[in-house]
Amino acid sequence: MSLIQNFPFFTIILSMFSGIISFILNGKAAKWLHLLMTAAVLVMSLVTLNWCMVNNVSYTFMMGHFPAPWGNEIRVGTLEALMAVFFALLMLLSVLGGIANLDRDVQDSKKNLFYSMLDLLMASLLALIYTNDLFTAYVFIEICTLTACGLIMIQKSGRNYVSAIRYMIMSQIGSGLFLIGLSMLYSVTGHLLMTPASEALAQLAKSGSFDVPLEVILILMTVGLAVKSGLYPFHTWIPDSYGYTTPTSSAILSSLVSKGYIFLLIKLFYRTLDFNGLENGKLLDILFVLGIVGMIMGSVDAIREDNLRRMTAYSSVAQIGYIFMGIGLGTTAGVEAALFHMVSHGAMKALLFVCIPDLVDVSGGRADRAGLTGAARRNRFAGFAFTVGAMSMVGIPLLTGFVSKYLFAAAATGALRTKMLTAWIALAISTTLNCVYFLRVVLAIYTPAPEKEALAEGAAHSPVERTAMAGLIALNFALGVASPPVVWAIRSGLSMFS
Amino acid sequence: MGSSIYTNYEEIAAVLLFVIGFLNLLIQPNLVKKIIGLDVMDAAIYLFLAAKGYIAGRTAPIVTDGILSADHYINPIPAGLVLTGIVVxxxxxxxxxxxxxxxxREYRTxxxxxxxxxxxxxxxxxLQRIQRDEREGRSA
Incomplete structure (x- = not known):
C-alpha cells in the first residue's frame, strides 16, 4: 500500500484535530489553521484523485486492524476523491470570499469557535464522502447538522436563533428516520458495512423474503436524507437559514452541507440498496415528481421574494429539485448529471452568496430590489460577479449552469418516455422562471441611480475577498468550458461503485 | 402474521414510541415538548436496537468464567451502537x-x-421604517 492511499484518512483526521485545537487558539490563529488545513485537504485530495484516475482503481481502507465484517472502513475511488476536491475548494473560496464580512459579523471572542465549526464541518463532509460504514455515516450526519446549526446561529440575533431551531427540528426528523431505517437494515442483514450488507441484501432479494421490510428501510433512509437536504415539501427552513447569517455560512450551507447528504444517498443507492433494482419500485418516481415540483415551486417562491439573499436561498430549493429530478430519472446518466450539478450548483451559489453582501453594502444595507438599484455601478466587481453567477444559474453557454442543464436534458432522453417529456418541459419552465428572477435583479443593479452615488463610499475593498470571488468566477467558467474531464471522472467513479 | 405480534412486542412498542416522539417533534408548538419528543423518538430507536441484540438465556459478552464459545453470549454490537447513539x-x-x-430570553415565550x-x-x-425614512429623505 502506497503512502498516497492513506491520504483520505489523513484529510479526515487532520480536519477533525484542527477543529479540536481551534478551541484553545485565538481567532486569528484559528483562521490561519483553518485555511492551512483546507489547503492541505485540497492538495491531498487532488493527489488522491490523480492516483485513482491514473491507476483506475478504487480501494477500501481498513481503520484499526480489524478485517471486513467487523472493523470500520473507508472507501476511496475517483468519485469520492473528486467530491473531496470540490468540497475543499469551495470551502476555501467561500471562507476567503466572506472573510471581511466574517470579521465584522462574528464577535471576536467567538471567532475561534466559528473556525472550529468549519473544521469539524469539513471533517464530517469528508467522512460522509469516504465512509463505507453506515453507522459512521449516521454519526457524521449528526456532526454535520450540529456544526451547520453553529454556523447559522453564530450571529447572535433572535432571527438567527429562530432559523437555527427550525433547521434543527427538520434535521432531527430526517436523522430520526435515517437512524430507524439503519437499525432495521442492521437487524435484517446483520451488517453495517456497505459491501457485506449489499451482499446480504442481494441474497434476501433473490429469496424473496423480507420484501416489505426492505421497502420500508429504503423509504425511511431515502426520506430521511431527502428531508435533511431540503427536498421540496421539506424546504421551509432553507430561506431563513441561508438568508440572514454571515455570507460565508450561507455559501457553505447551500453549496456543501446539503450536497453531503445527497452524495451519501447516491452512494447508498449504488453500494448497498441496488440502484438498478430500484427502477422497478415507485420510490424513484416519487423523488422525480418531488424534484420537478421543487424545481418549479422553488422558482415561483423566488419570484415572489423581494429580499435578494432570501431569493437566492429559494433558488437553492429549485436546484436541489434539479438534483433529485436527475436521480429520479432512474438511469446512470441521470445520476451523473445530478452529481455534476452538485458541483456546479456549489460553484454558482457560493459565488452569489459571497458577492451579494458587497452589493448590499453599497446600497445602505438594503437587500430589496428597489434599494439595490444601481449597486453594480457603485461596486463594479461585485456587480460583475453577481452577473456571472446569475447567468450561470440561468444556463448561459460557457458557464457551468449550461453544462448541468445540458446533461440533465441529455440524460432524460435515456429515461422512460413520460419522464423524458416531463423532465424537458420542467427544465424549460424552470429556466424561464430562473431568467425572470435573476435577470430582473441584474437589470436593477445596472440601472443608473444618480441619487445614490454617495453610497459608493461604503464599498468594500478587501483584496482577499476579490481574489476569492475571481477564483469562483474562474471556476464557473472552467466548469463551463472544460467540463468533459469532470464528467469523465464522475462517470468512471460511478462505474467503480458497483 | 398475527402470531408474530406476540413474539415481536418489543419492536412494536419501539415503533409506537417512535411515532409518538416523531409526531411530537413535528407538531407540538412548544419547544420543550418538541425536545422531549425528540428524546422519546431516539429512545425508541435504542429500545429497538437493544431488543435486536438480546438473545434469551445468554449473558453479556464479558469473559469471566472462561467460556469462549460465542453461543453463550448476546450480540454486543447493538449495545455499542446504542451507546454511540446516546452520546449523539x-x-x-x-x-x-x-x-x-x-x-x-429573546421572545419571552x-x-x-x-x-x-x-x-x-x-x-x-x-420595512415600514425604511420606507418612511426614504419618503422623508426624498421630501427633504
Whole structure:
C-alpha cells in the first residue's frame, strides 16, 4: 500500500484535530489553521484523485486492524476523491470570499469557535464522502447538522436563533428516520458495512423474503436524507437559514452541507440498496415528481421574494429539485448529471452568496430590489460577479449552469418516455422562471441611480475577498468550458461503485 | 402474521414510541415538548436496537468464567451502537435546549408559532421604517 492511499484518512483526521485545537487558539490563529488545513485537504485530495484516475482503481481502507465484517472502513475511488476536491475548494473560496464580512459579523471572542465549526464541518463532509460504514455515516450526519446549526446561529440575533431551531427540528426528523431505517437494515442483514450488507441484501432479494421490510428501510433512509437536504415539501427552513447569517455560512450551507447528504444517498443507492433494482419500485418516481415540483415551486417562491439573499436561498430549493429530478430519472446518466450539478450548483451559489453582501453594502444595507438599484455601478466587481453567477444559474453557454442543464436534458432522453417529456418541459419552465428572477435583479443593479452615488463610499475593498470571488468566477467558467474531464471522472467513479 | 405480534412486542412498542416522539417533534408548538419528543423518538430507536441484540438465556459478552464459545453470549454490537447513539442524541438535545433558552430570553415565550408571528411583526415594522425614512429623505 502506497503512502498516497492513506491520504483520505489523513484529510479526515487532520480536519477533525484542527477543529479540536481551534478551541484553545485565538481567532486569528484559528483562521490561519483553518485555511492551512483546507489547503492541505485540497492538495491531498487532488493527489488522491490523480492516483485513482491514473491507476483506475478504487480501494477500501481498513481503520484499526480489524478485517471486513467487523472493523470500520473507508472507501476511496475517483468519485469520492473528486467530491473531496470540490468540497475543499469551495470551502476555501467561500471562507476567503466572506472573510471581511466574517470579521465584522462574528464577535471576536467567538471567532475561534466559528473556525472550529468549519473544521469539524469539513471533517464530517469528508467522512460522509469516504465512509463505507453506515453507522459512521449516521454519526457524521449528526456532526454535520450540529456544526451547520453553529454556523447559522453564530450571529447572535433572535432571527438567527429562530432559523437555527427550525433547521434543527427538520434535521432531527430526517436523522430520526435515517437512524430507524439503519437499525432495521442492521437487524435484517446483520451488517453495517456497505459491501457485506449489499451482499446480504442481494441474497434476501433473490429469496424473496423480507420484501416489505426492505421497502420500508429504503423509504425511511431515502426520506430521511431527502428531508435533511431540503427536498421540496421539506424546504421551509432553507430561506431563513441561508438568508440572514454571515455570507460565508450561507455559501457553505447551500453549496456543501446539503450536497453531503445527497452524495451519501447516491452512494447508498449504488453500494448497498441496488440502484438498478430500484427502477422497478415507485420510490424513484416519487423523488422525480418531488424534484420537478421543487424545481418549479422553488422558482415561483423566488419570484415572489423581494429580499435578494432570501431569493437566492429559494433558488437553492429549485436546484436541489434539479438534483433529485436527475436521480429520479432512474438511469446512470441521470445520476451523473445530478452529481455534476452538485458541483456546479456549489460553484454558482457560493459565488452569489459571497458577492451579494458587497452589493448590499453599497446600497445602505438594503437587500430589496428597489434599494439595490444601481449597486453594480457603485461596486463594479461585485456587480460583475453577481452577473456571472446569475447567468450561470440561468444556463448561459460557457458557464457551468449550461453544462448541468445540458446533461440533465441529455440524460432524460435515456429515461422512460413520460419522464423524458416531463423532465424537458420542467427544465424549460424552470429556466424561464430562473431568467425572470435573476435577470430582473441584474437589470436593477445596472440601472443608473444618480441619487445614490454617495453610497459608493461604503464599498468594500478587501483584496482577499476579490481574489476569492475571481477564483469562483474562474471556476464557473472552467466548469463551463472544460467540463468533459469532470464528467469523465464522475462517470468512471460511478462505474467503480458497483 | 398475527402470531408474530406476540413474539415481536418489543419492536412494536419501539415503533409506537417512535411515532409518538416523531409526531411530537413535528407538531407540538412548544419547544420543550418538541425536545422531549425528540428524546422519546431516539429512545425508541435504542429500545429497538437493544431488543435486536438480546438473545434469551445468554449473558453479556464479558469473559469471566472462561467460556469462549460465542453461543453463550448476546450480540454486543447493538449495545455499542446504542451507546454511540446516546452520546449523539445527548449532544443534539443539549444544543436544542441551549437554543430554546436563547429564544426564550429573546421572545419571552416557548411557543414556536408565537415566536414566528412576533418575528413577522418585527420584519414588517422594519420595512415600514425604511420606507418612511426614504419618503422623508426624498421630501427633504
Amino acid at each position: 442524541s445527548v449532544s443534539v438535545s443539549a444544543v436544542m435546549m441551549a437554543l430554546t433558552i436563547c429564544l426564550y 416557548l411557543d414556536l408559532d408565537e415566536i414566528l408571528v412576533m418575528l413577522q411583526e418585527q420584519e414588517t415594522a422594519q
